[in-house]
Amino acid sequence: MNTDNTQNTPNPENPEQAEDGAPRVENVNPTGGVALPDLESFRKRLVNRQRRGSIWARFMSLSLVVAIVALLALAYNIVDAAFGYVLTENVIEPTEVVEFVLTDVRNDTTTDPATVDLATLGASELAAVLREYQEPRLRVYIRDFLSVVPDDEFTQAPIRESLAGSSFRGQFADLTINDLDAAEWTLILGNNIPQDRLVGLVRTEVIGERILETWSLTESVTGFAEIDEARVAAVEGQNPNARLEFRSWLNINFLISPMSTNPAIAGIxxxxxxxxxxxxxxxxxxxxxxxxxxxxxxxxxxxxxxxxxxxxxxxxxxxxxxxxxxxxxxxxxxxxxxxxxxxxxxxxxxxxxxxxxxxxxxxxxxxxxxxxxxxxxxxxxxxxxxxxxxxxxxxxxxxxxxxxxxxxxxxxxxxxxxxxxxxxxxxxxxxxxxxxxxxxxxxxxxxxxxxxxxxxxxxxxxxxxxxxxxxxxxxxxxxxxxxxxxxxxxxxxx
Amino acid sequence: MTQNGAYAIELKDVSVYYGDNLAVDKVNLKIQNQKITAFIGPSGCGKSTVLRALNRMNDLISSARVEGEVIFREQNLYGPNIDPVEVRRRIGMVFQKPNPFPKSIFDNVAYGPRLLGIRNRHDLSDIVESSLKGAYLWDEVRQDLKKSGLALSGGQQQRLCIARTIAVEPEIILMDEPASALDPISTQAIEELMKDLVQNQKFTIIIVTHNMQQAQRVSDYTAFYSIRKAEETEGKERRWGVLVEFEPTRQLFESPKSEETERYIGGEFG
Missing domain, CATH: 1.10.3720.10 (MetI-like)
Structure with a gap:
């Protein structure tokens, strides 16, 4: 079947023409007198029919490509922002906090602070940390985590009412929170707030990790020199403790931490x-x-x-x-x-x-x-x-x-x-x-x-x-x- | 309950309508106890419709309406105090296409007894075994009762459906072209099973069939239905079915009374 020369020929669909070239059609005529196209014009037309099909097929595969490209772009966008270098700085280093606990609370001077993870400290130890570094704010933490009365009544109400449901020493029940001293506040914090919450509190309030700058995954991969320059600039400038780390924003802490105003420790x-x-x-x-x-x-x-x-x-x-x-x-x-x-x-x-x-x-x-x-x-x-x-x-x-x-x-x-x-x-x-x-x-x-x-x-x-x-x-x-x-x-x- | 003479079921002037259209006109029949009665006739003559009228399966089609009386155990099945659920439990049905439930063989057969409130595993096992034996299927499936009923061959599926039906011990079994979807060997098995059900297990069977040889082979009585036509206005044609002849099978095939029957069994139309 040679159909090459028919590619560009316009093809008038005229059934009358069929009679001259197609003797076989005339022998049997099941169509009731309507002449079907002869073989020649059938072949010409067949080329067009096939071509029309392949155009549609190409259009459909193109739509698929567009859809896939769009999906990939979306995935890239998400992944690009979810991973990458961050420049962070702590107000107080975790090792310093651990060292305080070891020496001042446990009286243990032999253990290396670097080997102890902050998250393993006990509730009372963490409360002690809060007292050491943030004593003026202890009452604020008690109010935020434990108070059951409206904020403006908290300082006037006896703790029997304001801290109903929490444990405190019975002899203080009729006193207000301001009548107690820092040692009592620390005790209340350590006894009533779960350990994992206290870890979070220490992270936000004491260590205070701040994110100075972030880079996307693409930037992290392609432009490390620039990123390092930014780090050097920060260290030599106002943030001497700044550290550069590659961060997956999607991590265990992200899943198990509550919402926070500090993006470094915020979670879902x-x-x-x-x-x-x-x-x-x-x-x-x-x-x-x-x-x-x-x-x-x-x-x-x-x-x-x-x-x-x-x-x-x-x-x-x-x-x-x-x-x-x-x-x-x-x-x-x-x-x-x-x-x-x-x-x-x-x-x-x-x-x-x-x-x-x-x-x-x-x-x-x-x-x-x-x-x-x-x-x-x-x-x-x-x-x-x-x-x-x-x-x-x-x-x-x-x-x-x-x-x-x-x-x-x-x-x-x-x-x-x-x-x-x-x-x-x-x-x-x-x-x-x-x-x-x-x-x-x-x-x-x-x-x-x-x-x-x-x-x-x-x-x-x-x-x-x-x-x-x-x-x-x-x-x-x-x-x-x-x-x-x-x-x-x-x-x-x- | 005493039986209504020798008759298993009796139809008096039974007409079936779909909406306003008459489907079958005034059928009168007396079906014998513990016999096989065959309904034959050309497509569209209403033989399946009559069969479905016997256990109120037509109720499932909202437009269907039955007139006349179907007398079963001295009661009109279309009387006011009759629950179709009871009718269908006492007059079982096997369908053209084997339709096992998508459940295990055991659960298929136990479906009916469970409907009746039988919960005891031991009792259910007994019923399943005797029903499968009654349907000539036990030896083939006793090893894998937990297998899906749909995993069986077509002929086995149809025998499973028969086992499922006899598990609730109906008094009459209606069969709507039970072998038309099966190969000849499975057909033969079903036909032998039908004879056994009637002769040894005391069931009454009414079967609709397209196959005149099948009717001759298995049935004791045969009812021949045919089509009547009438020209309506605007050139529309109305068609409905009628019962032409009802005789012992041999008599109907060897010396039919009606000329129409003779032409049909002679193969002239159908």
Missing amino acids: RTALLGTLWVMIITVGFSFPLGVGAALYLQEYADDNWLTRVISTNIRNLAGVPSIIYGLLGLSVFVIALEGITTGRSILSASLTLGLLILPVMIVNSQEALRAVPPSVREGSYGLGATRWQTIWRSVLPAAMPGILTGTILGMSRAIGETAPLLALGASTFLVVDPSGPFSRFTVLPIQIYQWTSRPSDQWRSLASAAIIVLIILLLSLNAAAIYMRQRFRRKLQP
């Missing part, structure tokens, strides 16, 4: 816990509701105009901008139902996000139920099952993989939502772990949003590290979804 502990709490309650709320509504629509409700209107509008609800759910949550869960949800709590956030993903859950569950073959239902009814037995024992198990997939899709959406929680009034700065459905909360996307909106590079690096955590969380969710779906499928199929 509260946000991570908040996200976990919110997700658990969100799914616990929307899964039964979503599956229940889908079951009712699919299995019980008559197929009339009302159910069709409802079904269509549930689909529409899935496309409503999430900020609207936030406003709804604000006026219903935070304000109107404050007595139940205690206002801006994890419960309010969960219910709002639950409503947000409910349409997705219903629609996906409905699809999954619809995909259950009628033979499954017939088989069950044929054995004398009631409708509920049929649903519970046959239809639901068969639809479960699809329902779970829908649930995880909903969760993936909820976990990244920021706007509705902002509208709801999520805390942007929170150092206290959420302890239950009624706690105040912050979640990862809020934390990220809050960090990215700050001006300096350090916060952007923190935000990037938090984004990586969020993405890992999302990917593991999706992986869990795929795993569960496959497991269910394997159970259902031979």
Whole structure:
């Protein structure tokens, strides 16, 4: 088949022409008198047909390339900021603190301070450190961590009231905090604040690591000479103790430290816990509701105009901008139902996000139920099952993989939502772990949003590290979804 | 409960409608106890529709409506105080395409007894074993009752479905073209099983089949259905099924009373 010379020939599609070159077409004429193109013009046209196909194929592969490039750019952007050199300086070096503890508290002059990690010191030792270096602020720490009365009453109230729930010596119960001396304050701090919190406090208040300058991963790799110049300049100038280190902003301390005003020690502990709490309650709320509504629509409700209107509008609800759910949550869960949800709590956030993903859950569950073959239902009814037995024992198990997939899709959406929680009034700065459905909360996307909106590079690096955590969380969710779906499928199929 | 004479089930002027369309018109039949009755006829003659009317499977189609009376144990199945769940438990059904549940072989057979509230593992095992034996499947699957029912061959799946049905001890078993999706050897196994179910296990079977040889091989009675047409306005045609002839199988095939039956079994239409 030689078609080379036909590449550029314009090809008039004229069926009348077919008669002269194609005797074979005339012999058999199943087309009822319509002459098909002869072989010559068919070949000419075939070249165009094939070429049109390959143009589309090229366009489609191009779209894929664009998508991949965009994804890579995004990943680069995040990773670039999350790793790199930082220039830091401590107000007081950790070894100095450890040395103080060893000599003045433990009376141990033989151990080398460099071999003892700050984080291994005991609570009372850390309290002693705070007294040594920050004595005037001891009462502030007590107020921030232990006080249960409003800040302006703290100094006047007897500690029986202001420190209710904390331990202190009984004879001081009727005195105010100002009546006690530094030794007592130290005792109260050491006895009531958990050791890991005291470590954090010493890091912020005593050691006071400050980040002077940060560089991105690209800069760290390509421009070390400049970075070193900056270090030398700092050491010779105002920051003689400045140190250069390569820092992964994503590290264990980042995961387990609470939010802080100092980017050197700020972490996402509260946000991570908040996200976990919110997700658990969100799914616990929307899964039964979503599956229940889908079951009712699919299995019980008559197929009339009302159910069709409802079904269509549930689909529409899935496309409503999430900020609207936030406003709804604000006026219903935070304000109107404050007595139940205690206002801006994890419960309010969960219910709002639950409503947000409910349409997705219903629609996906409905699809999954619809995909259950009628033979499954017939088989069950044929054995004398009631409708509920049929649903519970046959239809639901068969639809479960699809329902779970829908649930995880909903969760993936909820976990990244920021706007509705902002509208709801999520805390942007929170150092206290959420302890239950009624706690105040912050979640990862809020934390990220809050960090990215700050001006300096350090916060952007923190935000990037938090984004990586969020993405890992999302990917593991999706992986869990795929795993569960496959497991269910394997159970259902031979 | 005393039996209604010698009849397992009796149809009196049974008509089935889908919406406003008549599907089957006024069928009158008396099905014998512990016999195999075959429904034959061309596609669209309503034989499956009549079969499904016998255990109220048509209830699952919201537009379907049944008129007339189906008398079973002296009661009209479409009477006001009849629960279709009870009807289906006493009149079981086997479908055209084998439809085991996506569960283990054991759970497939135990599905019906569990619906009835039997929880004891030992009792369930007994029922599963005797039902699988009754369906000629026990020897093939006794080693792997935990295997998925869907892992069996087509013929085995259909016998599993029969085992599942007889596990709730229905009085009548309806079979809607049970062998049409199977190969000849599996078909033969199903046919022998049907004969055994009737002769040795005292079931009554009603079978819909496309295959006239099958009807001749297995059935004691045969009902022949056919199609009636009527021209409606605007050139539209209305079609519905009727019962043409109901006789002992041999008589129907050897000396049919109706000329239409003779033409159908002679292969002239269908």
